[in-house]
Amino acid sequence: MKQASRTATLTLDGKSIELPVLSGSTGPDVIDIRKLYSQLGVFTFDPGYTSTASCESRITYIDGEKGELLYRGYPIDQLAEKSHYLEVCNLLLYGKLPTPAQLEDFTNRVTRHTMLHEQIQYFFRGFRRDAHPMAIVCGVVGAMSAFYHDSTDINDPWQREVASIRMIAKIPTICAWAYKYSVGQPFVYPRNDLDYASNFLHMCFAVPAEPYFVDPIIARAMDRIFILHADHEQNASTSTVRLAGSSQANPFACIAAGVASLWGPAHGGANQACLEMLREIGTVDRIPEYIARAKDKNDPFRLMGFGHRVYKNFDPRAKVMKQSADEVLGLLGIENNETLKVAKELERIALEDEYFIEKKLYPNVDFYSGIILEAIGFPTSMFTPIFALARTVGWIAQWKEMIEDPDGKIGRPRQLYTGATRRDYVDIEAR
Ligand code: SDX
Numbered sequence: 001m002k003q004a005s006r007t008a009t010l011t012l013d014g015k016s017i018e019l020p021v022l023s024g025s026t027g028p029d030v031i032d033i034r035k036l037y038s039q040l041g042v043f044t045f046d047p048g049y050t051s052t053a054s055c056e057s058r059i060t061y062i063d064g065e066k067g068e069l070l071y072r073g074y075p076i077d078q079l080a081e082k083s084h085y086l087e088v089c090n091l092l093l094y095g096k097l098p099t100p101a102q103l104e105d106f107t108n109r110v111t112r113h114t115m116l117h118e119q120i121q122y123f124f125r126g127f128r129r130d131a132h133p134m135a136i137v138c139g140v141v142g143a144m145s146a147f148y149h150d151s152t153d154i155n156d157p158w159q160r161e162v163a164s165i166r167m168i169a170k171i172p173t174i175c176a177w178a179y180k181y182s183v184g185q186p187f188v189y190p191r192n193d194l195d196y197a198s199n200f201l202h203m204c205f206a207v208p209a210e211p212y213f214v215d216p217i218i219a220r221a222m223d224r225i226f227i228l229h230a231d232h233e234q235n236a237s238t239s240t241v242r243l244a245g246s247s248q249a250n251p252f253a254c255i256a257a258g259v260a261s262l263w264g265p266a267h268g269g270a271n272q273a274c275l276e277m278l279r280e281i282g283t284v285d286r287i288p289e290y291i292a293r294a295k296d297k298n299d300p301f302r303l304m305g306f307g308h309r310v311y312k313n314f315d316p317r318a319k320v321m322k323q324s325a326d327e328v329l330g331l332l333g334i335e336n337n338e339t340l341k342v343a344k345e346l347e348r349i350a351l352e353d354e355y356f357i358e359k360k361l362y363p364n365v366d367f368y369s370g371i372i373l374e375a376i377g378f379p380t381s382m383f384t385p386i387f388a389l390a391r392t393v394g395w396i397a398q399w400k401e402m403i404e405d406p407d408g409k410i411g412r413p414r415q416l417y418t419g420a421t422r423r424d425y426v427d428i429e430a431r
Contacts, residue, residue, distance in 0.1 A: 012040055027061060043414045050309070054239060056405075059092060059397055060231045067313035071231060072096065080320045085226040086110060086196050089168055089393040092231055093400070113169035114190035114199065116177075117147045124181050133178035133385045134263045140174050141167075142256035152250035154403055163251040164396045171392045172196065175385040176203030182381065197223035200389070205377060218376055221328045225369060228317040229387050231394025233310070237262040241395045242402050246411040251399060258395045259388050265304065268366075268391070271383040274305035275339070275370030283338070284345045291346075295355045303350065305367030312360040321368040329375050340371050 007018040008031045017039045020032040030053045033044055046052040061070045069076040072091050079088055090098045090106045098106060123143050127136050144166070145152055151163035177187045180203075188203045198214040201222055206212030232238070240261035244254040262268035281290050293301040308315055329337050347363050350356045370383050378386065402408055 010036075010040070012042065015040065024056070027063070037414075043416070045416050048309075049234075049239070054234055054411075055242065055402065057233070057398065057401060058095065059401060060233050060394070062233050062310050064308070064310040064312050067311060067316050067319075069232070069316050076228065076316050077320055080224050080227050083227065084195075085223045085230070085390075088227050088230055092393050092397040093164060109165050110169045110196070111192050113166050114173055114192075116170055116173050120144075120147060121177075121187065124177055124187075127181065129182060129184060131182070133175070133182055133381050134259065134269075134388070136178040136181065137171075137174055137385050137388055138256055138259040138263070140178070141171070141259055142253055144170070144252040145250045148252070152252070154245075154248055154250065160251070160400055160403065164400060167251065167255055167396050168393050171389045172200040173203060175382070175389045176200055178385060179204050179378075179382050182379075195219065195223075197226060201376075204382075217328065217331050221324055221372060222376065224320070224324055225372065225386070226390040228320060228365060228369075229390035231391070231397065234398075236264070236267045237391065238395055238398050241399050243411045245399045245402055246408065248410075251396070254399055255392060255395050258391070262388050262391065263384055268384050268387040270304050270364070270366035271370045271373070271387060272380045274366050275374060275380050275383065277304045278339045278342050278346070278370075281342050281346070284342055287342065287346050287349055291349060291353060294350075295353075303346070303361070305363055305370075306350065306356070307359070307361040308364045311362060311364065314362045315364040317365040318363040318367055321365065321372065322363075325368045325371050325375075328372050332375055334375060337371065337375070339374070343368060343371060 006021050008021055010017050010019055017036075019036065021029050022032050023029045037043060044052070059072060061073075062068065071079060071088060072095055074083075074091065074097075079091075083091075086107050087098060087103055089110075090103060120140060120143065123140055124136060127139070148163070148166060151159045151166060153159045173190055180187050186208055188206045188208075190199050190203060194202055194214065198216075198219040201214050201219060202212055234242070237258040241254045241258040244257040245251070249257075265273040277290070281287060290301070290303070293299045294303045294306075325340060329335055329340060347367070350361070356362075369387075370380065373383050373386060374380070
């Protein structure tokens with residue numbers, strides 16, 4: 001972090017203090033308020049963190065006005081086109097594009113950690129078959145701290161590295177097995193001869209009764225979806241992982257906390273909610289009714305897959321996802337997919353509507369992803385687990401960055417208290 005040459009003056013009740021203004025490598029400067037309470041006896045108030053930087057990070061940067069997303073400085077559209085998910089994992093974890101030898105070593109390490117402890121199968125079997133796969137993923141990820149004791153010491157750099165590789169390697173197996181369990185099919189073990197995305201698809205859709213051929217077009221689309229979801233600054237689930245990690249909880253418990261936060265329909269659960277909304281709309285002629293509901297202050301309905309806290313222009317991931325939807329559905333021969341038609345018409349109408357223009361609401365990453373995932377063969381209940389699978393590397397990279405921050409401390413926000421002031425207990429006989 002670079003100390004800016006200027007300060008911000010804050011005057012309250014006749015007392016003025018100078019607060020340092022800090023600059024990063026790009027993006028808004030920040031006012032360092034760490035000494036505010038000790039100097040002025042007041043807190044800042046920002047419940048949704050709309051104007052608050054919770055940390056310093058070097059991993060991902062979003063320019064919401066330009067609609068730009070950079071992973072370690074590389075634009076998401078270039079990575080989606082030229083890279084692949086494990087290379088992006090390496091980039092997010094270590095900060096630079098790997099050499100061929102580094103990538104081969106990283107790929108081998110991940111490939112050889114994809115199996116789960118055999119006992120974990122019994123953990124799956126404790127769930128009802130109709131449990132939401134996110135409930136299973138959240139439970140099993142948390143349970144990993146009961147199986148991999150040799151990588152839970154957060155103060156040991158080697159154990160942090162092993163836990164990171166284990167999380168990235170095993171989350172596809174956990175998600176695939178959650179799906180298999182929900183459809184009553186036997187678990188399919190990972191295969192070391194398949195690439196990361198193909199292995200996930202094979203574990204999801206292969207059955208012991210016959211060989212399963214992974215379509216390379218589908219595998220490429222799956223890998224691209226993983227890249228687009230890998231990291232995204234201090235979103236709700238990543239902030240959850242950081243806060244959990246600040247107490248020095250083990251990495252598996254922290255990632256389970258991230259899974260739980262991502263599940264919400266306002267966050268990673270929006271991809272499932274969006275496809276269910278598109279299905280409910282059903283046909284293009286019913287779009288105006290839903291646009292009206294989204295604009296109605298008295299109606300809690302929102303257009304799922306629309307809007308974003310940071311992007312006040314298009315979400316660059318949605319652009320790539322839209323192109324990918326056209327490509328994948330075209331290659332699968334389902335161009336006249338009614339859901340895709342409704343999505344495109346809904347986007348067109350919304351982007352011409354004054355309400356959405358004034359509030360700068362654009363399609364986000366969740367708007368088109370479900371259409372591709374459904375075309376690949378996943379039920380809507382698997383959409384958010386796939387988001388969690390892809391985001392695991394971002395959570396782990398951000399968790400490692402926080403743990404390795406020499407200035408790190410436990411996160412402990414304060415509050416504006418508006419409850420009852422001190423009063424004495426009243427015996428029940430006197431009430
Ligand atoms: C993800 O943070 C991240 O980076 C998240 C994510 C990531 O990769 O980690 O990008 C992934 O979570 C994407 C977002 C997925 N969620 C949805 O698609 C759900 C629908 N979207 C909204 O719930 C909303 O847009 C949020 C939650 C995404 C953003 O909410 P904000 O920033 O808190 O904005 P807001 O709720 O204050 O809305 C501002 C205004 C409001 O109107 P006013 O009160 O000012 O009159 O815009 C309106 C809202 O009513 N609005 C919408 C809307 N989104 C916002 N109106 C209709 N439909 C919508 N989708």
